[in-house]
Amino acid sequence: MSDKLFIFDTTLRDGEQVPGCQLNTVEKIEVAKALEELGVDIIEAGFPVSSPGDFNSIVELSKAVTWPTICALTRAVENDIDVAAESLKYAKRKRIHTGIGTSWYHIHHKLNSNEDAIVERAVAAVKYAKRYVEDVEFYAEDAGRTDNAYLARVVEAVIKAGATVVNIPDTTGYCLPHQYGEKIKYLMEHVDGVHKAVLSTHCHNDLGMATANTISGVLNGARQVEVTMNGIGERAGNTSLEEVAMILKSHENIGVSTNINTQKIYHTSKMVSSLMNMPIQPNKAVVGRNAFAHSSGIHQDGVIKNRETYEIMDPSDVGINESSILLTARSGRAALKNRLELLGYHLEQEKINKVYEEFLVLADAKKDINDDDILQLVGGNKLEDQRIKLDFLQVLSGKEVSPMATVRLDISGEILSETSSGKGPVDAAISAIKKILQRKVSLHEFLIQAMSGGSDDLGKVHMQVDFEGDIYYGFAVHSDIVTASVEAFLDAINKMKVNRVRKAG
Known part of the structure; x- marks a missing residue:
């Protein structure tokens, strides 16, 4: 035969x-x-x-x-x-x-x-x-x-x-x-x-x-x-x-x-x-989203040590680049450490423990954790070293309501606050920051992206800010898009060559 x-x-x-x-x-x-x-x-x-x-x-x-x-x-x-x-x-x-x-x-x-x-x-x-x-x-x-x-x-x-x-x-x-x-x-x-x-x-x-x-x-x-x-x-x-x-x-x-x-x-x-407009069920064998995904801490640890522990097929054999270690509230430190190392972060155990605690809080609030989320967790630690930090933000916006924002910044330990109006809540918040900093800065690019499209998703914001002819890039991720926009703007400000600010008034 x-x-x-x-x-x-x-x-x-x-x-x-x-x-x-x-x-x-x-x-x-x-x-x-x-x-x-x-x-x-x-x-x-x-x-x-x-x-x-x-x-x-x-x-x-x-x-x-x-x-x-x-x-x-x-x-x-x-x-x-x-x-x-x-x-x-x-x-x-x-x-x-x-x-x-x-x-x-x-x-x-x-x-x-x-x-x-x-x-x-x-x-x-x-x-x-x-x-x-x-x-x-x-x-x-x-x-x-x-x-x-x-x-x-x-x-x-x-x-x-x-x-x-x-x-x-x-x-x-x-x-x-x-x-x-x-x-x-x-x-x-x-x-x-x-x-x-x-x-x-x-x-x-x-x-x-x-x-x-x-x-x-x-x-x-x-x-x-x-x-x-x-x-x-x-x-x-x-x-x-x-x-x-x-x-x-x-x-x-x-x-x-x-x-x-x-x-x-x-x-x-x-x-x-x-x-054919025919979605593939996530647990579909071979081609489903979860076919080569691992979220259990025990499974993740086994796959990290040896893929064949829990996989009988190599994902590359079906055209998928690699297995997915899905980070969820059930993931352990080994999975988080592995993902951080893949992203280029080699942290001491004490630092990993701290990031892991923050990760669990985010994982409980958000169904899917992706690389941008992890980068934000690691990047969040760098906020401690930034000279200008967001201390408080409140916005008022809605139908037939003039957008207003109150922003309070911590500038090297000094707390400064301003309120401003704008064409929208983000514009109002950035206008308030400009009042505090008293700098002539302008936005060249303002990009907002959703991570995966869910209503509980994080918003990712990229900005290009022009200050005295030089371009600075800001990046931030947050579940509140106005907060993400403000933090991206401040990220760019903190990268400027001159960090002198003058108190408003």
Whole structure:
């Protein structure tokens, strides 16, 4: 049996069936090119008879990609197959994917038919598709709930009719992994001529077992897997491409290889998520925000000492630069020290203890602690050495209220205060400071940024201040944006060559 596993990506067909995930032709081409770079063997580009848009997308996508096989889905209906063949006319490698339901539920309720008639329709569809293309895939819809003996009869018939790939979908996500694996094994052992075609998995995630079922199918002889990026798809979704690729990479003893360049997984995942407006859950395996993140102090200490203590995959293998040591209220001093050293701060233990106490206060108040927060904690200690420090700030602002600010500064131990108005609360506060300092300074640049976008987030302020022709840079972070602006302004003032101030009045 071949150790090559073909990756059949149906992100642009099954994945796009999710409400709100529809893409236009340009976006589909962008995804298809990314899938080509990722190393996908077959791209299922759409269901061409369903709409003019789907048809046109397959035509244009066929022109855009080079080596992957382009596949078009049909029902076991001659007109569907005619339209699919026309949509694939520009594809360098083309496949028609046709099929029909084979479970008791589909035969007797959906199709109002019988077992013999379904076999005849399946064979006729494959033979008709072979008139257009050599590569024909047949799907036995709801194979997961199809009696194995009858399924084997259908599979044998379509292979004799010319099918090169036979898809065994667990359409409803019903099978347990051992049941799905046994189904593939049964077909491998009971279908005459089974080695003339490739058996394919197509597992849905209704009970959270899509990937497990897919791997079970591979272990029992399937050599094509039908997957989507991020596991998107109807209802609870499909098998995740990234999960299958990394399972096989992590378990080399399985002895099955793919063409997937795993280092492009993360980039492709983010692209699909963005274009389809389908956020990735943080704890999603392989590509979720927390997949390589550690917040528990015990885990952090282990990962710092040896990454493999708590990680079975190298994040760089999926295109992520490094693991994340997330600093939270549960983090220990070892994690904080490690982050400080990465940022270039090598502090004595006594200093680390002091910063750690301040860190815990911030961590209790803020959900996510990032590098800018840590830098501010360390930089905050430098405020003790600054000659001019903010001692008090009060602002009045609102609709139909003239902005006013009262600022009190500690200048080398001397307390000076002023109140001023302005166009806004920040302008009012800076005007008050200028009154105290009595200096002609002007702002060249004033940039406010949120750290991560939450309502509890810290505001980061950068300023460029001009004093007597020289530019000074100020930086500050604070949960109150006016306070951050004032402290950034004072940071720039403290860097000026001349620190003489005159008492107002």
